[in-house]
Amino acid sequence: MEQPIAVTRQSFDDWMVPVYAPADFILVRGEGSQVWDQQGKSYIDFAGGIAVNALGHAHPVVTAALVEQAGKLWHLGNGYTNEPVLRLAKQLIDATFADKVFFCNSGAEANEAALKLARKRALDKGNSSKNQIVAFNNAFHGRTLFTVSAGGQPKYSKDFAPLPGGITHTPFNDLAAAAEVINDHTCAVIVEPIQGEGGVLPADPAFLQGLRELCDRHDAVLIFDEVQTGMGRTGELYAYTQYGVVPDVLTTAKALGCGFPIGAMLTTDELAKTLGVGTHGTTYGGNPLATAVAGAVFSIINTPEVLDGVKQRHQWFLDGLNKINQQYPIFSEIRGGGLLIGCQLTQDYAGKAKQITQLANEEGVIALIAGPDVVRFTPSLIIPEQDVKEGLARFARAVARICS
Numbered sequence: 001m002e003q004p005i006a007v008t009r010q011s012f013d014d015w016m017v018p019v020y021a022p023a024d025f026i027l028v029r030g031e032g033s034q035v036w037d038q039q040g041k042s043y044i045d046f047a048g049g050i051a052v053n054a055l056g057h058a059h060p061v062v063t064a065a066l067v068e069q070a071g072k073l074w075h076l077g078n079g080y081t082n083e084p085v086l087r088l089a090k091q092l093i094d095a096t097f098a099d100k101v102f103f104c105n106s107g108a109e110a111n112e113a114a115l116k117l118a119r120k121r122a123l124d125k126g127n128s129s130k131n132q133i134v135a136f137n138n139a140f141h142g143r144t145l146f147t148v149s150a151g152g153q154p155k156y157s158k159d160f161a162p163l164p165g166g167i168t169h170t171p172f173n174d175l176a177a178a179a180e181v182i183n184d185h186t187c188a189v190i191v192e193p194i195q196g197e198g199g200v201l202p203a204d205p206a207f208l209q210g211l212r213e214l215c216d217r218h219d220a221v222l223i224f225d226e227v228q229t230g231m232g233r234t235g236e237l238y239a240y241t242q243y244g245v246v247p248d249v250l251t252t253a254k255a256l257g258c259g260f261p262i263g264a265m266l267t268t269d270e271l272a273k274t275l276g277v278g279t280h281g282t283t284y285g286g287n288p289l290a291t292a293v294a295g296a297v298f299s300i301i302n303t304p305e306v307l308d309g310v311k312q313r314h315q316w317f318l319d320g321l322n323k324i325n326q327q328y329p330i331f332s333e334i335r336g337g338g339l340l341i342g343c344q345l346t347q348d349y350a351g352k353a354k355q356i357t358q359l360a361n362e363e364g365v366i367a368l369i370a371g372p373d374v375v376r377f378t379p380s381l382i383i384p385e386q387d388v389k390e391g392l393a394r395f396a397r398a399v400a401r402i403c404s
């Protein structure tokens with residue numbers, strides 16, 4: 001057999017479209033919440049691929065589901081349905097408000113489907129001027145042109161104008177401002193229960209409740225983007241149940257496949273009728289390989305052991321981070337839910353989140369940022385206590401270095 005091509009971090013700069021600036025090492029193997037680089041150095045993984053690897057790396061049950069399905073059937077196309085996709089649909093329906101599911105390959109695609117559904121639903125009702133979408137400052141909904149326009153961070157959209165129109169942004173958690181723009185021309189309101197990329201900012205319960213009432217009053221579709229908060233991340237299967245506010249459409253991806261690309265849009269019978277045969281679709285959506293993996297992931301995550309374990313682990317992180325912060329006061333707030341935790345840096349350390357995660361890498365731990373001023377942790381939902389302790393000890397050494 002031919003020798004594999006030799007690759008180093010420099011190869012990235014040589015061969016890749018430079019939309020990313022990855023760390024200066026290459027990870028080659030993972031097991032649970034530990035990963036190793038080309039040189040054999042070990043890291044504790046507190047990022048989980050940005051809230052994706054919710055069961056860590058190489059989980060034996062998930063790996064077995066992948067291998068078993070890989071030996072049977074990979075892909076058919078949507079002219080033929082398959083068993084794993086139907087089983088996964090039933091699992092999601094039984095565990096949520098939803099009656100119907102649409103599968104795709106990413107969070108952005110799930111949101112794209114949700115926004116298209118809302119526009120078409122209004123049009124089908126004969127209301128061609130009911131096409132306005134309300135979204136929130138700082139939100140993140142993906143990188144397609146429609147979803148990047150719905151997102152509330154102009155730095156991600158402004159270079160790609162002309163952008164899809166009919167989208168208005170108001171401040172997150174400001175119900176009065178939302179009430180001013182939500183009216184009978186509104187077809188959809190899209191919101192994250194906890195803004196993830198925007199800085200780990202939880203919605204106020206009254207805000208989501210108020211959006212629900214405004215959507216009911218004006219017959220608008222309420223879309224919860226649970227791409228990051230979903231699949232157990234906050235300690236419940238989906239965060240909407242913690243808020244006691246039921247959306248009309250929910251989007252989920254990231255942890256759904258634990259690293260195998262898959263996304264889904266969940267909705268009600270009534271709304272699902274909008275997307276009739278031929279109105280929307282995707283080649284790979286609901287492919288048997290992806291849905292077999294997600295089915296195994298779902299069976300593990302949607303259990304009291306795992307979901308209660310998230311709440312317990314939240315406390316381990318909070319205790320450890322508070323202790324670090326007592327010794328080196330660099331955080332003004334530690335917030336979030338479950339294992340979606342954001343640490344807001346104080347004024348003195350503003351803009352240093354990236355530098356802190358780089359030092360953390362040197363100390364052997366992988367953490368994330370959520371904007372320039374927030375360090376974010378989204379580890380495996382089943383990370384062992386020993387790995388939490390060791391990872392926080394390594395993180396503390398990185399914090400000590402930034403403070404010295």
Ligand SMILES: *Cc1c(COP(=O)(O)O)cnc(C)c1O
Nearest residue numbers: 106107108140141142196227228
């Ligand atoms: C990551 C994310 C997305 C985009 O998902 P992709 O799979 O990258 O397309 C959308 N919404 C939220 C809240 C996210 O965190």
